[in-house]
Amino acid sequence: MNGAPLKIAVIAGEVSGDLLGADLIAALKRIHSGPVELVGVGGEALQAEGLRSLFDFSELSIMGITQVLSRLPKLYTLIRRTTAEIIAARPDILLIIDSPDFTHRVAKRVRTALPDLPVVNYVCPSVWAWKEYRATRMLGYVDHVLAVLPFEPEVMRTLGGPETTYVGHRLIADPALLEARRLRAGRQPGNGPILLLPGSRSSEIKNLVPYFEAAAKELVARNGPMRFILPTVTHKEALVREMTAGWAVKPEIVVGAEAKWKAFAEADAAMAASGTVILELALADVPVVSAYKVDWIMRLLTSTIKTWTGALPNLIADYAVVPEYLNDIVRGASLARWMERLSADTYQLKAMKEGYDLIWQRMQTEKPPGEHAAEILLDVLKKKKPGRF
Secondary structure (H helix, E strand, O other): OOOOOEEEEEEEOOHHHHHHHHHHHHHHHHHOOOOEEEEEEOOHHHHHOOOOOOOOHHHHOOOOHHHHHHOHHHHHHHHHHHHHHHHHHOOOEEEEEOOHHHHHHHHHHHHHHOOOOOEEEEOOOOOOOOOOOHHHHHHHOOOEEEEOOOOHHHHHHHHOOOEEEEOOOHHHHOHHHHHHHHHHOOOOOOOOOEEEEOOOOHHHHHHHHHHHHHHHHHHHHHHOOOOEEEEEOHHHHHHHHHHHOOOOOOOEEEEOHHHHHHHHHHOOEEEEEOOHHHHHHHHOOOOEEEEEOOOHHHHHOHHHOOOOOOOHHHHHHOOOOOOEEEHHHOOHHHHHHHHHHHOOOOHHHHHHHHHHHHHHHHOOOOOOHHHHHHHHHHHHHHHHOOOOO
16 A cells, blocks of 8 residues: 555544554554554554544443433533544544444444545444344445454345454454463363452442352352452452452452453353453353343343344354353352353363354454454555545
8 A cells, every 4th residue: 555644533432442443553554654643532552553532432431221321411422522523634534443322423423524434343233132223224324344253244244234344353362361271271170269250330240249149159058168259340349349348258359451361260160241251251261151130221122132142152153152141030049050060070061162162263363353454444445535545
């Protein structure tokens, strides 16, 4: 590609998206010989690549319908501000990363004002789970989708959405995950700790910690003394310590990514909040049972959810590798019995490991995700603006 200056508008709403965007931009700078300018919204990783974020992107870290509704006035103010800034900047391309409640609203408005602006969406919206109509609606403002899950291109094709390419998932090349996986290779079950992972959001922690306590109590009653490790993040440590202070069986609370991955390497099995952590555990080869309790509005909307499972490993394997407990069927006693089966040399453990091998295989790519994503972004740009690039 020639050395023409390249101005990229980028919007990332959460830490995971910020990391993906920075990885893509770093790879793009290696491919594109000209200067690269960034405008938009992002965190520390994108700022390290040269972005001056329009505002603190933590303001966009929202989850669940009730949170979205309560934050609507602020959300729309930020949408209008971001839209206006990007239009004024006249970028060569717009890269939106995850956080669809925000990024897609901005993209639609920007495309209306700048109809020739190419738009690339990194992280496919979960049209496979609910609101399938979003796939065709995206045709009006997205030129290409960069998927991080291998089944998503086929889903988007079936639903009639934009062209979609699986570029790989950052976890496949994550050094900490790979090290935990290496340390677990050949490991025999038994005598290791049980991981408790109730999530990183206050609502998740408050909903699941009581059930994890019940599971720990039952496990000790049935098996004698056991060790439990509860990894958490710095800004939720106080809440976790408060909620576990009265436990008869005290978990070891560890804080930060390094401590989490160390616990992954040591653990026999885990019970965890449904989400990306389930995929992390599967790729690190840690047996897991998934649990989740949604807010009351989401319960009313359960009938609109189309997917047959909420566990990403199950969607990738296309069968039930990881057991799931949702809402009213979450029981400490059920989680405890699964921990017993997954902490010993059982058929259940062997079946889960077989599923994990399939998932690992299906998620492999020939190129690193950031490099592949950057190549597609530049290809979209050349097709939309052949005279300039």
